[in-house]
Amino acid sequence: MTAIKETSTIQENKQYALEKCPVTYVMEKIGGYWKPIIIYHLSSGPLRYSELKRAIPAVTEKMLIQHLKQLEADNLVIREAKPVVPPFVTYSLSASGNGLLPIIEAMATWAFKDKEDGFNIS
Amino acid sequence: MTAIKETSTIQENKQYALEKCPVTYVMEKIGGYWKPIIIYHLSSGPLRYSELKRAIPAVTEKMLIQHLKQLEADNLVIREAKPVVPPFVTYSLSASGNGLLPIIEAMATWAFKDKEDGFNIS
DNA sequence: CATTGTGCATACTTTAGGGTAAGTACTTGT
């Protein structure tokens, strides 16, 4: 993962925001471009790595694996690997990851309504 | 064959994600470092620009005004200026902006629980 | 007459994160 420079105000401010703001906390966990999409795809059941890859064609392998690793590190998804060859790895949502689904749904509801109402081109 | 890149994949992918994913849509609106914090501070009532500035000392004026402008453009906050000098400008949440509060609350609940459960190394 | 306080604007720099391209190890199929 990208090495973080410990002497940047960006990081300091992120710390501030993380403590002050639960939204930022959540963002840290699901804020990557593909994370919510991955979570969405896993919400209907476990998937293999290659299944995810095919389900989200636009994502590159690097991004997919990177986000999966982060999600795993944050205990949102669970990785299970069978020691066979060719490899057999499945990803599924953890309890914590499942807990995000209502939030995502609430967002979807808001987004839908906002898109409707917002015919106001200012 | 001067292959000048006129379209970035980042933008293409953002488009993809925006259409496919309500979370990304919401992120686009409240995804800035300071936006949720601004919204939080406005949730208890309208504030003047300078009051916001003092309420969130860590934010720079550029970021504050930039995010306020974006929030205004997205119809999440309402700017009201009195044509007096010194200027008197207040910001308040719009109906749409208020609609975000339940989401933020849901996030707060999740974040709180996640922090508790997850005394995970990281 | 210089400072303070309002609410911004704008040029320049940094950095975190996303993207590209290529390689790895191992086996099965042709």
Place this chain on the structure above:
DNA sequence: ACAAGTACTTACCCTAAAGTATGCACAATG
């Protein structure tokens, strides 16, 4: 022999968003 499929890894590049620094117009205050 070689391609294809599995699940990654690594080195490097590019950009959008965040940050730094400064300036503006105006009035009241010391």
